[in-house]
Amino acid sequence: MATSSTTTTSSTPTTGGGKKDHKVIGTLSVTVCEVRNVSCGWVTCDCEYTIKSTARKKNSKNTQFTDSPFQFGVQRENAMLVINANKKSLFGESVSGYSNIPVAEIIKAGTPVSQWYRLEKPSKAKVTNSVLPTQSEGGPKKGEGEVRLQISFEAAPPEKIPVKGIAIDAEFSELLSGGNIISNPRWYNNPQFLLTVLKPCDIEIICHQPPCEEQISFYILRYDNDFYKGRRKTAFQIDEIFKVEHGSALCPTHSHDVQVKENLPAGTYCVIPCSQSRNGSEGRPHRGKFTIMAYTDPIDTLSFTQLPLESWNCASIVSEWTEENCGGADITGATWMKNPQFLLTLTKRTDIAIQLNQPEDEASMGIYVISTEDPTKKAVWYRDTVGSTQECQAVCSVGANLKRNKPGTYIIIPVTHEERRASKFDLHVFSDDPAATLTALTSEWRHSRSSKSKWAEGTAGGAPNQETFSTNPQFLCHVEPVEGEVLGSDKAEVLVQLTQITSKSQRTLTSVGLAFFTRDKTDEGRLQPDELCKARLMKPPEGHSVLQTVFDKFRVPANEETFFVIVPSTFEPEVHMSFKVTVYSDLRVHLTELLDEEGEESS
Numbered sequence: 143m144a145t146s147s148t149t150t151t152s153s154t155p156t157t158g159g160g161k162k163d164h165k166v167i168g169t170l171s172v173t174v175c176e177v178r179n180v181s182c183g184w185v186t187c188d189c190e191y192t193i194k195s196t197a198r199k200k201n202s203k204n205t206q207f208t209d210s211p212f213q214f215g216v217q218r219e220n221a222m223l224v225i226n227a228n229k230k231s232l233f234g235e236s237v238s239g240y241s242n243i244p245v246a247e248i249i250k251a252g253t254p255v256s257q258w259y260r261l262e263k264p265s266k267a268k269v270t271n272s273v274l275p276t277q278s279e280g281g282p283k284k285g286e287g288e289v290r291l292q293i294s295f296e297a298a299p300p301e302k303i304p305v306k307g308i309a310i311d312a313e314f315s316e317l318l319s320g321g322n323i324i325s326n327p328r329w330y331n332n333p334q335f336l337l338t339v340l341k342p343c344d345i346e347i348i349c350h351q352p353p354c355e356e357q358i359s360f361y362i363l364r365y366d367n368d369f370y371k372g373r374r375k376t377a378f379q380i381d382e383i384f385k386v387e388h389g390s391a392l393c394p395t396h397s398h399d400v401q402v403k404e405n406l407p408a409g410t411y412c413v414i415p416c417s418q419s420r421n422g423s424e425g426r427p428h429r430g431k432f433t434i435m436a437y438t439d440p441i442d443t444l445s446f447t448q449l450p451l452e453s454w455n456c457a458s459i460v461s462e463w464t465e466e467n468c469g470g471a472d473i474t475g476a477t478w479m480k481n482p483q484f485l486l487t488l489t490k491r492t493d494i495a496i497q498l499n500q501p502e503d504e505a506s507m508g509i510y511v512i513s514t515e516d517p518t519k520k521a522v523w524y525r526d527t528v529g530s531t532q533e534c535q536a537v538c539s540v541g542a543n544l545k546r547n548k549p550g551t552y553i554i555i556p557v558t559h560e561e562r563r564a565s566k567f568d569l570h571v572f573s574d575d576p577a578a579t580l581t582a583l584t585s586e587w588r589h590s591r592s593s594k595s596k597w598a599e600g601t602a603g604g605a606p607n608q609e610t611f612s613t614n615p616q617f618l619c620h621v622e623p624v625e626g627e628v629l630g631s632d633k634a635e636v637l638v639q640l641t642q643i644t645s646k647s648q649r650t651l652t653s654v655g656l657a658f659f660t661r662d663k664t665d666e667g668r669l670q671p672d673e674l675c676k677a678r679l680m681k682p683p684e685g686h687s688v689l690q691t692v693f694d695k696f697r698v699p700a701n702e703e704t705f706f707v708i709v710p711s712t713f714e715p716e717v718h719m720s721f722k723v724t725v726y727s728d729l730r731v732h733l734t735e736l737l738d739e740e741g742e743e744s745s
Contacts, residue, residue, distance in 0.1 A: 165217065165298075165301070165353040165398070166215040166216065166217055166298055166353075167216055167217060167218070167219065167297065167298055167352075167353050167354075168216050168249070168295055168296055168297040168298050169213055169214065169215060169216065169295070169296045169298070170189055170213070170214040170215075170216050170223065170245060170248065170293065170294075170295050171211045171212070171213055171214075171292075171293065171294045171295070171296070172187050172189075172194075172211060172212045172214065172223065172291060172292075172293050173209075173210075173211040173212070173291065173292040173293075174187065174196050174207045174209060174212075174225075174289065174291060175206070175207060175256075175290040175291065175292060176204070176205065176206045176207065176289070176290045177204070177205045177207075177227050177239075177261070177287060177288070177289045177290075178203065178204045178205075178287060178288055178290075179203060179204075179286070179287040179288060180203060180227055180238050180239045180261055180286065180287025180288075181201045181202070181203055181229045181238050182201065182202065182203075182205045182227040182228065182229055182238055182239070182287070183198055183199050183200060183201045183202075183205070183228060183229050183230050184196050184197065184198040184199060184228050185207065185225060185226065185227055185228065185289065186225075186226045186228060187212050187214075187223065187224070187225055188223070188224040188225075188226070189214040189216065189221060189222070189223045189224070189245070190214060190215065190216060190217055190218070190221050192214055192215075194212040194214075196209045197209055198230075201229045201230060203287075211292070216245055216295070217353070218245075218355060219245065219246050219249060219354070219355060220244070220245070220246060220355060221244075221245040222242050222243070222244060222245065223242070223243040223244075223245055223248075223293070224240065224241075224242055224243075225240060225241045225242075225243065225259065225261075225289055225291070226239075226240050227239040227240070227261050227287060227289060236264075237264045238261070238264075238287070239261025239262060239263060239264070239286065239287045239289075240261060240262055240264055241259040241260060241261055241262065241289060243259060243291075243293070245295070248293050248294070248295045249295050249297075253294075254292065254293065254294035255291075255292070255293045255294070256290070256291070256292045256293075257290070257291070258288045258289070258290050259288065259289050259290075259291060260286055260287075260288055261286055261287040261288060261289055262286060263286060300352070301352065303350050303433055305433075305435065306346065306348065306435050306437045307346065307435050307436050307437025307438070307441055307446075308435060308436050308437070308441070308444070308445075308446040309433055309434070309435040310335065310433070310434050310435070310446065310447075310448055311431065311432075311433050312333050312415075312431070312432060312433075312434065312448060313333075313429075313430060313431040313432065314332075314333070314415075314417065314427070314428045314429055314430055314431075314432070315429065316427070316429075317331070317451060318331060318332065318333045318451065319331060319332065319417070319427040319428050319429065320332040320416065320427070321416060321417050321419060321420040321427070321428070322416050322417065322418060322419060322420050323361055323378075323414055323416055324380075324392070325420075325502075325503050325537065325538050326420045326538055326539075327499035327500060327501065327538040327539050327568075328420075329414070329416070329539065330374070330375075330376060330497065330539075331427075332414050332415065332416045333414070333415055333448065334374050334375060334412055334413070334414050334448070334449040335412070335413040335414075335415075335434060335446060335447065335448050335449065336365065336372065336410065336411075336412060336413075336445075336446070336447050336448075336449050337362075337406075337410070337411040337412070337413050337436055337444065337445075337446050338409075338410050338411075338444060338445045338446075339406050339407070339408050339409055339410075339411070339443065339444050340408060340442075340443050340444065341408050341443060342405065342406065342407050342408055343405070343406065343438045343443050343444075344403060344404070344405050344438060345403070345404060345405075345406050345436060345437070345438045345444060346401065346402070346403045346435075346436070346437045346438070347360065347362070347401070347402055347403075347404075347413060347434070347435070347436050347437075348399075348400070348401045348434070348435040348436075348437070349399075349400045349401075349415050349432060349433070349434045349435075350398065350399050350400075350432060350433050350434075350435075351398055351430055351431065351432035351433075352398070352430065352431070353398050354398075354430055356417045356418060356419070356428045356430075357396040357397050357398060357417070357418045358396060358397075358398070358400065358415055358416065358417055358418065358428075358432065359393045359394050359395065359396040359397070359400050359415070359416065359418065360393060360394065360400065360413055360414060360415040360416065360434070361383055361392060361393045361413070361414045361416070362383065362384040362386065362393075362404070362406075362411050362412075362413055363375065363378050363382050363383055363384065363411065363412045363413075363414065364382045364383075364384065364409070364410075364411060364412075365409075365410040365411050365412040366410075366543070367410040369493060369495075369543050369545060372449065372453065373449065373453035373454055373572075374449045374450075374451070374453050374454060375412045375414075375449075376454070376495040376497050376541055376543075376570075376572050377495065377497055377539065377540065377541020377542070377543065378541075380392075384404070384406070384411065386402045386404055387402065396418040412449070413434070413436075413446075415432060415434060454495070454572035454573065454574075455572070455573055455574065455575060455576045455578060456570055456571070456572050457486075457570070457571045457573075457578050457579060457580035458568060458569065458570045458571075458580070459484060459568070459569050459580050459581075459582060460566075460567075460568045460569075461482050461484075461556075461566075461567060461568075461569065461582065462482075462564070462565065462566040462567060463481070463482065463505070463556075463558055463563060463564055463565050463567070464564050465562045465563075465564055466480070467480050467481065467482055468480065468481065468558055468560075468561055468562050468563050468564065468565075469481045469557070469561060470557065470558065470559065470560060470561035471508055471534050471557040471558065471559050472690075473510060473524040474524075474689040474690050474691060475690050475691060476639075476641045476690060476691050476722075477561055478524065478555070478557065479520065479521060479522045479524075481555050481556065481557050482555075482556060482582065483520045483521060483553050483554070483555050483582075483583040484553070484554045484555075484556075484569060484580055484581065484582055484583060485514075485517050485551060485552075485553060485554075485579075485580070485581050485582075485583050486511075486551070486552040486553070486554055486571055486578065486579070486580050487517070487550075487551050487552075487578065487579045487580075487581075488547060488548070488549050488550060488551075488552070488573065488575050488578050489549055489575055489577040489578065490549055490574070490575050490577075491546060491547065491548055491549060492546075492547060492573045492574040492575045492578075493543070493544065493545050493546065493547070493573065493574065494543075494544050494547055494571055494572065494573045494578075495541060495542075495543050495544075495571075495572040495573075496509055496511065496529075496541060496542045496543075496544070496554060496569070496570070496571050496572075497539060497540075497541045497569070497570040497571075497572070498539070498540050498541070498556050498567060498568075498569055498570075499538060499539045499567060499568050499569075499570070500538055500539075500565055500566065500567045501538070501565075501566060502538065503536050503537045503538045504536065504565065505536065505558045505559075505560070505563050505565045506534040506535060506536040506558060506559035506560070507534055507535065507536075507537075507540060507556065507557065507558050507559070507565075507567070508530065508531040508533060508534040508535065508540060508556075508557055508559075509530060509531045509540065509541075509542050509554060509555070509556055509557070510524070510527070510530045510554075510555040510557060511527070511528040511529045511530060511542065511544065511552055511553070511554050511555070512524060512525065512526050512527055512528060512552065512553050512555070513526045513528055513550060513551070513552050513553075514526070514551050514552065514553050515551075516635070517551040518585055519583065519585040519586050519587060520553075520583045520584070520585065520586050521553050521555075521583075522587070522637065522639065522693075522726060523637060523639070523693040523695065525693065528544060528547065528552060529542050529543075529544040530542060534557070534558065534559040553583065554569065554571070554580075556569060587637070587726040587727060587728060588624075588627065588727070588728045588729075589624075589726070589727055589728065589729065589730050589731045590724060590725060590726045590727070590731060591724070591725050591731040591732065591733035592722055592723065592724040592725075592733070593617060593722070593723050593733050593734075593735055594643070594720065594721070594722045595615045595617075595720075595721060595722075595723070595735055596615075596718070596719065596720040596721065597614070597615070597711075597712055597717060597718055597719050597721070598718050599716070599718070600613060601613055601614060601615055602614070602712060602715055602716050602717055602718055602719075603711060603715055604711060604712060604713065604714055604715030604716075604717075605655065605686060605711055605712070605713050605714075606657055606674070606683065606711070608715050610715050611671075611674060611709075611711065612668075612669070612670065612671040612674050614709050614710065614711045615709070615710060615735060616668050616669060616707050616708070616709055616735070616736040617707065617708040617709075617710075617723055617733055617734065617735050617736065618661065618705065618706075618707055618732075618733070618734045618735075618736050619636075619638075619705070619706055619707070619708055619725055619731065619732070619733050619734075620703065620704070620705050620731075620732040620733075620734075621634070621636060621698060621703070621704050621725075621727050621729040621730065621731055621732075622702075622703040622704075622729055622730050622732075623700060623701055623702070623703075623729055623730070624729065624730045627728070629700045629728055629729075631700055632699065632700050632701065633697040633698070633699065633700055634697065634698055634699070634700040634727060634728050634729050635695055635696075635697050635727065635728070636695060636696055636697070636698055636704075636725065636726070636727045636729070637693060637694075637695040637725070637726040637727070638656055638658070638693065638694050638695065638708060638723065638724070638725050638726075639691060639692075639693050639723070639724040639725075639726070640654055640655075640656050640691065640692050640693075640710050640721060640722075640723055641690060641691045641721060641722045641724070642654060642690050642691075642719055642720075642721050643719070643720040643721055643722060644690070645720070648719065648720075651688050651689065651690055652688065652712050652713070652714075652717050652719055653686040653687060653688045653712065653713035653714070654686055654687070654688075654689075654692055654710065654711065654712055654713070654719075654721070655683055655684065655685055655686035655687070655692060655710070655711055655713070656683065656684070656692065656694045656708065656709070656710055656711075657674075657679065657683045657708075657709045657711065658679065658680040658681060658694070658696070658706050658707070658708055658709075659673070659674060659678040659679060659680065659706060659707045659709065660678045660679075660680055660705075660706055660707075661678075661705045661706055661707050662705065663703065663705055665705075667736065668736045668737075668738065669707050669709075669736075674709070680696055680706055681694075681696050686711075686712075686713040698729070700729065704729075707736070708723060708725075710723060
């Protein structure tokens with residue numbers, strides 16, 4: 143739980159903005175007592191680049207020492223204490239055995255340690271601190287000696303932090319530690335603080351943590367208070383980061399004490415402290431307490447609070463694009479519906495923030511959101527758009543914020559700019575609805591049929607208002623119930639898709655549309671010009687659009703056969719183009735192109 147205090151003292155915090163020297167975290171006391179089973183005249187102890195030596199004695203295989211304890215100021219928990227047993231020979235001085243002891247083990251012990259450590263034989267290569275610890279277990283190996291040491295560690299007293307302005311004590315914890323926020327899908331896990339500036343002023347922000355291996359800094363991001371309203375920020379663009387250090391950097395230099403002074407315009411900002419690396423020290427999320435302060439004069443010009451972790455309800459799901467299900471981002475094309483789709487169900491009116499993450503910023507990705515009245519199957523018709531990302535971006539995390547969404551069902555479609563791009567991703571939906579659910583949509587239409595054809599000379603009649611409209615290709619569609627399949631409704635939906643087929647020689651799209659006319663079961667052949675009339679229209683046409691794929695849909699009785707004729711057309715006559723008609727339904731579908739002489743069913 144974060145705590146905060148406010149003061150107007152004139153205490154000046156340590157100057158920040160640059161890398162600091164490591165501070166001593168404690169004192170290591172080492173007493174060399176005895177060396178046995180190896181020729182030794184004196185012992186050297188090396189810790190944190192400080193070397194201390196016992197008094198020199200005559201070489202002996204059992205040597206006792208009475209020197210006072212050696213004191214070492216320790217700056218890092220991962221420091222190593224290096225013990226060398228040395229001897230003098232006719233050829234000079236040499237190391238007869240060595241032992242490397244991690245200081246972290248001494249700190250972890252919590253009490254003074256008195257024990258024997260094995261002295262390994264030195265190799266011809268130079269001895270380094272990378273050797274693993276060599277504490278004796280069961281006595282030394284043949285030809286190896288031992289050294290008995292008394293070691294203790296006393297931690298340095300906690301540093302007193304000068305408090306300035308509004309100070310908040312917080313911490314990086316298991317739930318609140320995400321690493322550097324740039325190119326990092328875990329950035330949202332960091333602590334977040336809301337800074338409200340009432341009028342333009344110079345503001346100091348200071349972040350301090352006790353010395354440790356991982357250094358920290360912070361980012362200042364613009365904050366949309368109209369949408370977030372005191373909730374944690376879930377997405378950001380790079381241009382939302384307020385540059386510091388005279389406009390040259392996105393964040394102050396990482397250190398243990400970080401300070402920046404900037405002139406901020408009036409508004410709301412999100413301050414995000416983070417560790418220097420993406421995953422923290424040694425691949426583990428950073429842990430530890432810190433204090434962050436905001437100050438200006440007068441202090442009542444600003445407010446500074448921590449944003450609560452529980453400010454959103456979150457529904458999440460993990461999935462992936464594969465070469466088979468990655469349909470690209472072109473919603474006017476014919477392959478976008480291959481993409482993974484997810485059903486979001488809301489039980490109350492609420493803002494939603496959608497976050498899409500990938501492990502690395504390799505694929506250019508984005509999000510589309512549409513409303514749906516049929517929550518049982520994947521969408522094949524991109525309509526009733528609710529929101530989307532502005533564009534696909536090759537980043538680790540993108541987001542879309544949607545205000546005041548009605549209760550109901552929505553389909554979220556994560557996409558990549560390129561088709562057939564394999565990549566893992568995770569999807570998060572933040573809302574004020576504790577009952578909101580997010581599930582993968584896998585069901586598709588039970589039945590579909592397709593037929594390819596083209597508008598050519600003599601068969602490109604143009605829109606319904608053209609006298610030559612009747613010369614367009616015509617398709618007889620017959621839908622019927624399937625024995626044993628229960629739909630659960632007395633009406634069934636039929637969705638018709640018209641896709642323009644482009645080629646290297648024909649890349650330009652034209653304006654196309656669909657019209658549907660009733661037909662009796664006993665009718666034969668193509669509909670004649672006088673039969674293509676308003677009286678036989680199944681529904682008013684949607685009009686023509688310059689899109690690669692257009693759709694239309696309507697409902698038919700679920701328990702009986704229905705016959706109708708589909709007439710695809712270009713807006714202008716004599717526009718030549720290949721196309722494909724596809725009919726989707728939960729009823730069985732038969733699709734036949736009607737030719738001048740005799741009908742022939744297409745695949």
